[in-house]
Amino acid sequence: MKLNIYLVLTLFFLIDTTSYGQQITYKNSGEIYLAMSKFNTLGTVLYIAAHPDDENTRLLSYLANGRKLRTVYLSLTRGDGGQNLIGKEQGSELGMIRTQELMAARRTDRAEQYFTRANDFGYSKNPDETFSIWNKEEILSDVVWAIRKFRPDVIINRFPTTGEGGHGHHTASAILSVEAFKAAADPLRFPEQLKYVTTWQAKRLFTNSFVPRDQTVPDRTNQLQVDVGGYNPFLGASYGEIAADSRTMHKSQGFGVPHSRGTMIEYFKKLDGDTLVNEIMEGIDTTWNRVQGGNGIEKNITQIIEAFDPASPEKSVPQLIALLNKLKLVKNDYWREYKSNQIKELIKNCTGLYFEANARNYFASPGDTFSTSISAISRMGNNIKLENVLLNDIDTNLSMTLSRNEMFTFNKTIRLSSASDYTSPFWLKEQHGQDAYVIHDLTNRGEPWNDDVTSATFVYTINGEKISYKIPITYKWTDPVKGELFRQFEIVPPVSIMPSDEVLVLNSYEPKIFHLKIKSATDSIKGKLKMELPFGYTITPSESDFELFSSGNEKNISFTISASSSKTKQPLQPSTLKVWVEVNGNKYDDELRRIDYDHIHPMTLIKKCEIKLVPLDLKTTVKKIGYIEGAGDQVAKCLTQAGFDVVILNEDDVLNGSLDQFGAIIIGIRAYNTLENIGKYYEPLMKYVSDGGNLIVQYNTSNFLSSINSNIGPYPFKISRDRVTVETAPVTFVDPENSLLNSPNKITSADFDGWIQERGLYFATDLAPEYKTLLSWNDPGEKPLTGGLIYTSYGKGNFIYTGISFFRELPAGVPGAYRLITNLINAGK
Numbered sequence: 001m002k003l004n005i006y007l008v009l010t011l012f013f014l015i016d017t018t019s020y021g022q023q024i025t026y027k028n029s030g031e032i033y034l035a036m037s038k039f040n041t042l043g044t045v046l047y048i049a050a051h052p053d054d055e056n057t058r059l060l061s062y063l064a065n066g067r068k069l070r071t072v073y074l075s076l077t078r079g080d081g082g083q084n085l086i087g088k089e090q091g092s093e094l095g096m097i098r099t100q101e102l103m104a105a106r107r108t109d110r111a112e113q114y115f116t117r118a119n120d121f122g123y124s125k126n127p128d129e130t131f132s133i134w135n136k137e138e139i140l141s142d143v144v145w146a147i148r149k150f151r152p153d154v155i156i157n158r159f160p161t162t163g164e165g166g167h168g169h170h171t172a173s174a175i176l177s178v179e180a181f182k183a184a185a186d187p188l189r190f191p192e193q194l195k196y197v198t199t200w201q202a203k204r205l206f207t208n209s210f211v212p213r214d215q216t217v218p219d220r221t222n223q224l225q226v227d228v229g230g231y232n233p234f235l236g237a238s239y240g241e242i243a244a245d246s247r248t249m250h251k252s253q254g255f256g257v258p259h260s261r262g263t264m265i266e267y268f269k270k271l272d273g274d275t276l277v278n279e280i281m282e283g284i285d286t287t288w289n290r291v292q293g294g295n296g297i298e299k300n301i302t303q304i305i306e307a308f309d310p311a312s313p314e315k316s317v318p319q320l321i322a323l324l325n326k327l328k329l330v331k332n333d334y335w336r337e338y339k340s341n342q343i344k345e346l347i348k349n350c351t352g353l354y355f356e357a358n359a360r361n362y363f364a365s366p367g368d369t370f371s372t373s374i375s376a377i378s379r380m381g382n383n384i385k386l387e388n389v390l391l392n393d394i395d396t397n398l399s400m401t402l403s404r405n406e407m408f409t410f411n412k413t414i415r416l417s418s419a420s421d422y423t424s425p426f427w428l429k430e431q432h433g434q435d436a437y438v439i440h441d442l443t444n445r446g447e448p449w450n451d452d453v454t455s456a457t458f459v460y461t462i463n464g465e466k467i468s469y470k471i472p473i474t475y476k477w478t479d480p481v482k483g484e485l486f487r488q489f490e491i492v493p494p495v496s497i498m499p500s501d502e503v504l505v506l507n508s509y510e511p512k513i514f515h516l517k518i519k520s521a522t523d524s525i526k527g528k529l530k531m532e533l534p535f536g537y538t539i540t541p542s543e544s545d546f547e548l549f550s551s552g553n554e555k556n557i558s559f560t561i562s563a564s565s566s567k568t569k570q571p572l573q574p575s576t577l578k579v580w581v582e583v584n585g586n587k588y589d590d591e592l593r594r595i596d597y598d599h600i601h602p603m604t605l606i607k608k609c610e611i612k613l614v615p616l617d618l619k620t621t622v623k624k625i626g627y628i629e630g631a632g633d634q635v636a637k638c639l640t641q642a643g644f645d646v647v648i649l650n651e652d653d654v655l656n657g658s659l660d661q662f663g664a665i666i667i668g669i670r671a672y673n674t675l676e677n678i679g680k681y682y683e684p685l686m687k688y689v690s691d692g693g694n695l696i697v698q699y700n701t702s703n704f705l706s707s708i709n710s711n712i713g714p715y716p717f718k719i720s721r722d723r724v725t726v727e728t729a730p731v732t733f734v735d736p737e738n739s740l741l742n743s744p745n746k747i748t749s750a751d752f753d754g755w756i757q758e759r760g761l762y763f764a765t766d767l768a769p770e771y772k773t774l775l776s777w778n779d780p781g782e783k784p785l786t787g788g789l790i791y792t793s794y795g796k797g798n799f800i801y802t803g804i805s806f807f808r809e810l811p812a813g814v815p816g817a818y819r820l821i822t823n824l825i826n827a828g829k
Contacts, residue, residue: 025107027349029310034234035346036308036316038068039301042335043286044150045071046202047111048143048177049158050169051120052079052098053250056158056208058243059266061109062228066239067281070338071111074146074446075102076139076173077120078427081757084632085254085674086597090811092428093595093605094252095120099425100600101249103448109246113448114150116142117427117436122757123725124168125779127175134172134435140183141193142445143176147184148197149446151334153284155181156268157207164218174207181205181272196443203284204273208266220267224280229264240264251599254631254674291332300326313350314380320347321463344467351381352405355471357391357456361551362475362487365494365521367418372473375409376458378402383463390457391473392416414454414473416491422590423490424606426450454489487602494522495548495581496592497529497609503813504561504577505641506615511562514611518555518581519592520548527583529557534575537563537613546581563615572615574754574813579609614813618642618822619744621829622663622694628654630668630675630698638810639666642818644825654681664694664825669807672700672708679710686714690795694827699762699803713801714794715768722785723803724759724777731759732776734786740774740823747823751816760803763787770794791827798827 045063055073064071079098080091106113118139124130159165161174183189185201211217231238240260248256288294304319324343330336355376364370378384389396391414430438439445452472459468473489498517506512526547539561546555563572580589591609596602624645627636640646672678689695702708702719731752741747759777764787773786791800809817
């Protein structure tokens, strides 16, 4: 068992060192000094919450840098169910973005990031609803795994178990933490984990108290207080400043915050363990005395710190090497491995070692060869020998001494194994349900990102000691504006498919042209593109030959697809079009999606290429629509798919253009939160309505993050936080004879079947008497809500506000959502 524990911990530290596909980072003398001072602290805190952005970055920064504790944030989910302020990605792709944002946040505040398998299925109002979807025992096992892996002295929950956190996921995270606190110490709970880790009992459990929104400060009698507002001279920033930079990494959620300085008190409510204390780490031995074989280490590191020369950090290397050897005598495997890797990082930074391995291109396919440029330099250290560089299975056997501050570079060709895995998030490699990701490898559960398939291990002899550093093979290039950039080297299919649309709306069964792009990742490839059509559909051409001569070449192929209910004798239902290519007898059905934003590292998702076919018989009088884009929704694209002529409007179009050409104007989600000058739009839009136009406003938020500073409708109403989160919640027609439910398409309860994630959010409330409501629905046990769809006549036209989640339902190809929004577009026509 000890061997297995050693292996899994070694794997963890190797992964941690590689930084998940990015170039290695270096510390200045102030940071080196801080890292040295951390070495004499042996304590761990595990912070637990539900989502990306839930973490208290101020506290994490303080614990990691001020208290010098190993600090880990366990986020139960990756944030797939939220909204996206910076782009159009939703679902799993948004989860990828938010995972990378959390990793960027942790690089900023110097804590660590970890996850469970729980899928963020969207807003949940209470833990009962949450656990009706999540398998509580499975997610509990993941929390237990994290506790046994990181062995925290103290566990801190972001949220209470009593529901003040609002979101059901929030409360569920606290409930799971309380149960896991004791379960992690019980050998009868999840015994399969004990092949890799040992049982662990944390000393105590707290809730990091906070003030719920719109509530007064709760009674904090007998709660612990910690001032986390200190200043760290080695980092040149207060913990509030570091925290703000960390939190601002959550850009997809618009969480940019100002720097805070000065005293900031955090409160902690005692929950379990030996909580008769006045300080969160009180009575916990965080010195080397806690481990067998640690005698004298504290004195050694104190001597190293006292002798540290910031102008010549390399002078500390001989003592650090001696300390690394002394660590081999420590009997505690957890702290031995963790602290050994800290020492190796200190040696790297003190010697100014720099090394990288860069491929000539950023992708290749299994079985391919690719050229790699390897570079190494010792900018401060002397007598450093580069023994060899292991490139996957290739050993270079160099055995050469590096001259001080002289770059050594050589090239090597690497052949990838034909069985190499594609580069895609490991938690998305298998189809998962609404509850959790499918991750069979227990040791991989919770990791933030993939270990790199291609890597380079640099083996040095420094002062007589062999030390190795494993880094990923990357791709480096120079952008004329951004300068030197790195990205993960990717292993991709030899040929991949990129459809122009993942949902094809076939309105009125009219033939539709759609496009597929074939991309090669290898030289000289030819084959045939094929499709499997559901019954009732025809496609022209039925298949297509292609030939691509060089890696990176692309070919666009157009098809015409049509649907006919006459073949099936009944209306067609949504179906799936499967697409693949055949090359030399091999079948490839991989779709390649790339995600690239400046604040995080580029990402690639590889999945099965399947296109949803949605046959509709939409009746409409209106054809031409103006669309004012908000924050990252795909509604305009979906309406174009449905056959509408959609024109994207900018500020000049609204203020100075001819709006009467549009049968309807739709304002995208959160536009009133994100468009700086939208207040100027009010008068021309109201004139458009008064003159006979039809204005539809989709949901906006009104909370502590996003305020609305402009009038929206012709008569007053407020935007609440009301929502219906159960996507199957029954709908009641408040005014069933209203034309919006009957013309030009008859809306029935069947149109609300097959919806995803929710019915709607941020409903209207406090309506002026001029407004009418159409629909009523509610989550189980709650009162009916009617503010999801309101409308009024104004002059010759109509105004509509809707919190219905068209931004989710239309991209998902929900037929009833298309029929309903078409009726709204035709209001008054």
